[in-house]
Amino acid sequence: MLIDYHIHTNTSKDASQTVFECCQIAAEKGFKEICITNHHEFISVDNGTYDYALRDEEINELFKQAKEAKKKYGINVKVGVELGYYEGREEELKIFAEKFPFDYIIGGIHFINGSPIATEEVFLDAGKEYVKEKYNEYFRLLKKAIEANFFDCVAHFELPRKETPNYEFNEYKDKAYECIKEMKKNNIGFELNTGGWRRYHNEAYPRKEILEMLKKAGIEKVTIGSDSHSTQELGYEIEKGLEILKNKGFNHICTFSKRKPSYHKICKK
Numbered sequence: 651m652l653i654d655y656h657i658h659t660n661t662s663k664d665a666s667q668t669v670f671e672c673c674q675i676a677a678e679k680g681f682k683e684i685c686i687t688n689h690h691e692f693i694s695v696d697n698g699t700y701d702y703a704l705r706d707e708e709i710n711e712l713f714k715q716a717k718e719a720k721k722k723y724g725i726n727v728k729v730g731v732e733l734g735y736y737e738g739r740e741e742e743l744k745i746f747a748e749k750f751p752f753d754y755i756i757g758g759i760h761f762i763n764g765s766p767i768a769t770e771e772v773f774l775d776a777g778k779e780y781v782k783e784k785y786n787e788y789f790r791l792l793k794k795a796i797e798a799n800f801f802d803c804v805a806h807f808e809l810p811r812k813e814t815p816n817y818e819f820n821e822y823k824d825k826a827y828e829c830i831k832e833m834k835k836n837n838i839g840f841e842l843n844t845g846g847w848r849r850y851h852n853e854a855y856p857r858k859e860i861l862e863m864l865k866k867a868g869i870e871k872v873t874i875g876s877d878s879h880s881t882q883e884l885g886y887e888i889e890k891g892l893e894i895l896k897n898k899g900f901n902h903i904c905t906f907s908k909r910k911p912s913y914h915k916i917c918k919k
Contacts, residue, residue: 651682651683651903651905651914651916651917652679652681652682652872652885652888652889653681653682653683653684653685653873653888653903653905653913654681654684654685654803654874654875654876654884654885654888655684655685655687655728655730655754655756655841655873655874655875655877655880655905655906656685656687656732656756656805656841656843656874656875656877656878657672657685657687657875657876657884658686658687658877658878659672659686659712660686661688661704661708661712662688662689662701662702662879663702664702664771664879665688665703665879665880666879666880666881667878667879667880667881667884668715669686669712669715669716669717669719669727670718670719670722670723671728671881672719672884673719673720673722673723674723674880675881675884675885676693676723676725676884676885677724677725677839679725679884679885679889681725682725682726683725683726683727683728683905684722684725684726684727684728684884685713685728685729685730685753685754685875685888685905686716686727686728686730686770687696687730687731687732687754687756687875688704688712688731688732689702689703689704689731689732689734689760690702690703690704690732690733690734690746691703691734691760691761692734692739692742692747693734693736693738693761693764696829702734702760703792704731707730707893708821709729709731709750710831712727712729713742713751715789716728716729721844722742722860725903727835728748728753728784728905728906728907729752729753730752730754730755730756730906731747731750731752731754731755731756732755732756732757732758732760732805733746733747733755733756733757733758733800733801734757734760734761734771735758735759735791735792735794735795735798736761737794738778740798740800743798743800744798744800747800747801751908752906752909753906753908753909754802754803754873754906754909755800755801755802755803755874755909756801756802756803756804756805756841757795757796757800757802757803757804758795758804758805758809759788759791759792759795759809760785760809761787762791767784767809767810767812768785768787769853776813778817778917781810781814781817782817782821783816785810785814785821785822786825788809788810788823789825789826789828789829790825792804792807792829793801793825793828793829795834796829796832796833796838797832797836798872799836799838801838802838802871802909802911803838803839803840803841803871803872803873803904803910804808804829804838804839804840804841805843806831806840806841806845806849806855806877807826807829807840807843807855807856807860808855808856808857808860809851809855810821810827811846811849811851811853811855811857812846812849812850813849813850819857819859823859826856826860826863827841827863829868830863830864830867832858833864833867833869834867834869837871838871838874839869839871839872839873839904839911840856840864840871840872841855841872841873841874841875841894842854842855842856842861842870842872842873842874842875842891842895843855843856843874843875843876843877844875844876844877844879844887844888844890844891845875845876845877845878845880845883845886846876847850847886847887847890848883848886854891854894856899858894861894861895861898861900862898865898865899865900870900870902870913871904871911872889872895872902872903872904873901873904873905873906874891874895874903875891876888880889884908890909892916895916896916900916901915901916902914902915902916903916
């Protein structure tokens with residue numbers, strides 16, 4: 651079953667594709683189901699720009715368009731959200747998560763102290779100690795987000811790698827493992843984010859070593875997404891990602907409806 655469970659549309663500043671364009675491309679590529687997961691970041695709510703956040707009317711419109719697109723293109727179209735974690739605002743996060751009938755919520759860390767994590771300004775050409783500090787803070791926040799338990803799957807585990815191709819895995823392996831233990835405790839899954847193959851390190855998030863750790867920990871709630879922001883990226887390397895999951899011992903992939911997972915055997919197109 652081909653699915654893409656991490657797709658952004660033009661309600662986010664960094665995306666250009668519409669819901670209908672996504673569905674048309676997905677149908678042409680043989681996908682059975684996709685999930686729209688636009689950003690909702692409190693930092694964009696607080697500053698009033700909503701560049702990376704959703705107004706209520708936009709969410710309602712997404713549900714409407716998803717229903718229309720499903721009828722037009724004959725594929726399942728789910729509406730989710732990529733919800734950023736903000737320390738100290740856990741109650742607000744839960745209120746937002748429960749306000750709308752989202753099918754799927756993917757949670758992640760995109761900002762540290764008000765600055766975006768995965769940008770050239772933060773990491774590129776930075777010294778090792780600076781990079782180490784940011785990685786440590788990323789995993790501290792990720793663990794807190796998992797403990798808050800407001801989402802279904804972790805988004806792009808290891809996001810700082812986007813701009814730090816040379817940072818040694820052993821430097822943060824233990825911190826990643828602490829997050830995985832909390833994932834198991836709270837029944838939170840992960841996505842294989844194939845967008846990593848478009849970055850410096852040319853590897854999906856999370857890396858293969860972490861996939862092995864996740865499997866060993868007994869994490870079974872697994873989904874996959876391209877993290878597409880344009881029609882050219884939709885469905886990017888999904889089949890390759892499914893093959894890697896299969897090779898690492900994951901036999902099923904999840905879809906979601908009203909936050910409840912369904913498990914599908916991983917097989918070729």
